[in-house]
Amino acid sequence: MLPPRPYPWHLLMATSLLVVVDGGCSWNREAAVSPKTIVSRQLCRQGIAAMERNQWDEAEPLLAKAVDVCPEAPEARAKYADLLWHRNQHAEAIREMAEAVRLAPDDAASRVTYGEMQLAMGDIESAGEAADLALDMNPKLASAWALRGRLMRRTGKQREALSDLHRAEGLDPKDSSYPMEIAELYLGLHEPDRALATLQSLSSRWSDQEEPAALLSLKGMAYSTMGRYDDAANTFLLACSRGGADIETLYRLAETQVRAGRPREAAAALKKALSLDPQHAASRHLLAQLGTDRGSLR
Template sequence: MAADPRMEAQKIAGLLQAGKLRAAFKAAKGAMKRWPREAFFANLAGLALVHDGDSRQAVAYFRKAMALNPGFPEPAQNLIQALVALDRLETAQATLDKLLAKRPRDPELWYQQGLCHMRAGRAETAETAADRALELAPKMVKAWLLRAALRMDRGDFAGALEDCRAAERRAPQSAEVAMRLSEALSGLRRDAEALEAIARAAALDPGDTEVLHRHAVLLNQAGRTDEAKEALKRLLTLAPQSPDGLYDLVQLQTAEENAALLPQIETALHKAREDSARLLLEFAAARVHGQLGDAAAEARHIAEGNAADARLRPHDFAAAEAQCARILSQFPEDAPPPAAEPLAGPVPIFVLGMMRSGTTLTEQMISAHPAVFGAGELDTAARLTMPQVAGEAGFGADEAAALARAYRAALPEMPESTRAFVDKMPANYRLIGYLATALPEARFVHLVRDPRDVALSIWRTHFPAAAMGFTADLEAIAQMANLYRRYMARWQALFPERILDVPYAELVQDIEGWSRRLAEHCGLDWVPEMAAPEKNPGAVRTASVNQVRQGVHSRSVGAWRKHAEALAPFVAALDPALWPDLDAG
């Protein structure tokens, strides 16, 4: 009896579903020789390669499948996804344009168009493509999720929540939908609901490692550390070499627990091929060696992790310097801008400064007040001032009034009793001129910390955000510290009464005294809870999540001295004219 190619294809598809990727690829290649005119074997070979992390080689197989059967849509869609994964966006777009010219009412192609534009940073055209996909196929769940992701990227978490709810109505048993729903709820600071959604996702698909990881992250942010550890251990049972799982778990464990985990980290490091995986594993290994007292090994792994990070995200200091010049040129020191009219609503309290300077601790202190809402690190101000920051628009009275209205309109929902809220995006130090002008009712709390302690903390920590590429290079950290000093000198000259400087070293020595000063500056009556920030039940979403739960201490003050040799490139790049009060000790 002659072999049936369709039965063979089903067998190969079964291997793919079982995760037996190399066996599937080998079987698909064998089938291509037996049935050289059948396109689906080349397509299956390409899929096996993609799932095994080799999109580059997969491209040739998808092209072969398309040549064998131009009317077979799946290889073309897979080709586009592979090209997008490889960042070959122009080629992907050219392929899409040809296919859309032939099939303009194909919702899958419009969905792929949206993905391609999203990856290329063309958010507006990506959303238009997602809209078109949904017009053609309102039941396409992944198109709802794509548009939700695009809306979250531009800070429209309410719109994203609507899209996630629409996806949920169409796929109520989808773990991915529940996970994206949790992301939208987190963006709206609806933390309890976000945790419920991700717990539901984990129940729907206990084997989804991405879901397990997000569940662990949200549990940890909520202060449920033991449960977060258990979720990470389940993840590592399924994926023993998971960089995210290993990196996050070592942050939560004791030295003894991490010593037992070290061989697993070293095995994962040995097998890791991509810098994106290596950098997390290097930082995980560094954390363990630091706990075990091996300073040399800790320093080596930190250096390797930062080197991998720097290869992925080279820092453009010239662009940052040009941005600083553009912003400061709009606020000359001898001409303070006239303030806009204050708007009704809770008082904004901006907690800012260099990253790792104590902003999370300070937010937890202020938001422990029952009438204060902790909004976390909002990117709202940065998004709304993009035209001014880019030099594409001026900043007069009309723009200031528009900024105030738009900023308040974009705020997350808060309890009715809220009198003030904290926006603790550290990098808002760049934008004080805009914010102080647009929001005359706002208060500013500026954390001041020894830049060498800041640099040490940054150097030992991985920051995944795209704008944080400078954190992987000591000289770049110093350059950004110099720019920070230039910004703050201008704002303190223009708005001296509006900005409270809080020295970190003094704050951790006298938490009650400084909590009283913070209350006074923010127009609040002091409550004892403000002096116990570690008891604040609010979620913490920053790299300081684990430190802030430990209670206030001064162990990190002056810690740079033990690492003075490693920090030498940073200190050498500091501008002494900008840091005249920096002691040599």
């Protein structure tokens, strides 16, 4: 799916406004700007502000109205598509994003967003076409390389994916999602030392008290793969304390605690996991194993 991080939306407003006689709608900043365009931009800006405040119910009518007022406004359609995607109205979001691309065919970033949506829905061919066109337009667009890397990963071409994501990271080193994905790829390629080095470098962007749970979980996986079970357990425990106590992380925590010789702690983690999903098979199985070896729990 589309990356869960918020988009850094930037709405560029015209510095001078010219009113056309027919009252039509034009989003082209080099053309005369109609009253409808002005209203659409104002509504779009208000909708974006509401989205940034996570006030989605407030944003939806504003962005829908922005599109209604000026159907030829590509930015309004793109922002409305983003809102629809957030609300899991995926088919509608893709239709709006397709219109945004049609209205602004030279906008490489819009093609990337469209491609990410198609990839999330499993349309590999459409996503690939979007990535290729975006890279043809702007070979230095980091998000386009990232999209291509995700496509490579989805189709099992892990080394190619790694190369593309490294390219994206080099073009936009501030985006922390790229090294996270790179670390996941290294783990999948059974290179936990490289995964850990990538994650430790990324960790320097935060203080020890601020490292995100997702980053800590990946570190825990790297430690576990390297056989450093105490380090893995402690890192998973920290991830859980940072809001990352989902069932998979709790299970991984318990698994590494067992391997580290900490069965009592593992049993507690498994019980917490089963409180989230009593039918989680792996947690039930591991807890049963611990129950049959009662001596280890004393």
